[in-house]
């Protein structure tokens with residue numbers, strides 16, 4: 001048996017998505033910019049995909065732009081806000097994904113943008129009071145860039161509250177919603193936001209394809225110079241199969257969202273309960289029983305010789321999980337998120353992340369294997 005519990009890193013592609021993509025690759029080979037009928041067919045597939053995604057987010061069709069994924073979407077939001085909207089200050093936090101943090105480093109060093117990180121507490125939560133205090137100083141045009149859900153520890157923020165604050169104080173709002181688009185309902189009419197991002201491979205679509213929502217009031221210049229694709233925002237012949245796959249996966253994710261939330265949340269609760277009952281001195285990271293991402297649980301195990309190579313041992317025993325962020329798993333560098341919440345570096349932290357393809361049998365398998373590596377209550381007593 002092999003159990004995949006690394007769904008925050010990437011998800012397996014759904015058969016139906018694969019079928020649509022194969023069909024597209026086989027038949028929709030026209031260049032969407034060509035005016036003949038093969039080109040027009042490919043164009044229609046892209047525009048249908050855009051319409052479908054816009055519909056689920058309650059956005060206008062012209063507010064959705066296809067990209068190569070979450071990293072590009074987040075780069076685009078921050079860099080275009082600085083270049084085209086006159087943003088001089090960005091309020092963010094140290095627990096953002098590297099694609100946001102490193103983009104902030106770039107605009108800070110290259111363009112002299114002031115970057116302010118909000119404090120995070122031991123659960124990775126920001127303070128809305130601190131955010132409001134900073135926003136009250138309106139001397140510089142400000143962008144707030146705060147992720148909806150943290151990919152390592154699952155702590156979430158209230159997008160509604162941040163949106164209200166940004167509206168009150170006239171700031172732009174960007175949210176890295178890579179872990180939540182397709183997993184939570186998001187309505188940009190209800191929650192006013194300037195930029196949000198989506199990545200197909202986080203909701204059972206293909207890798208290397210994503211989108212960005214850009215509020216129609218923001219007039220931006222091209223992010224990638226070239227042809228006039230994506231309403232001039234991003235030159236280059238479109239990844240038609242990726243876009244079609246993204247839209248299908250997004251459709252399935254949204255249409256089945258309630259059932260998936262319930263199913264995955266139950267698996268997660270069962271796992272947490274069993275861990276608490278059977279294992280000695282374990283800790284859960286993030287706001288795991290407050291405002292949390294239901295697909296993720298980050299667990300810290302006490303130091304012991306056997307748990308030293310926990311992730312590797314789990315892999316050998318047939319379990320794929322992640323140590324901290326998946327984007328850096330395999331690398332020796334520690335997790336910047338665990339450092340920011342001041343987690344004990346001596347403990348071994350594993351992020352388990354679930355999808356609707358996981359089963360209770362798989363969870364039991366993981367629990368059994370864990371008992372052979374880490375301290376259970378029985379081994380201690």
Ligand SMILES: Cc1ncc(COP(=O)(O)O)c(C=O)c1O
Pocket residue numbers: 008009068069070071072074097099147149150151176178179199200208210326327
């Ligand atoms: C919160 C978050 N933002 C951005 C990304 C990057 O997305 P992509 O892999 O589509 O570039 C990830 C991927 O792990 C993520 O978890």
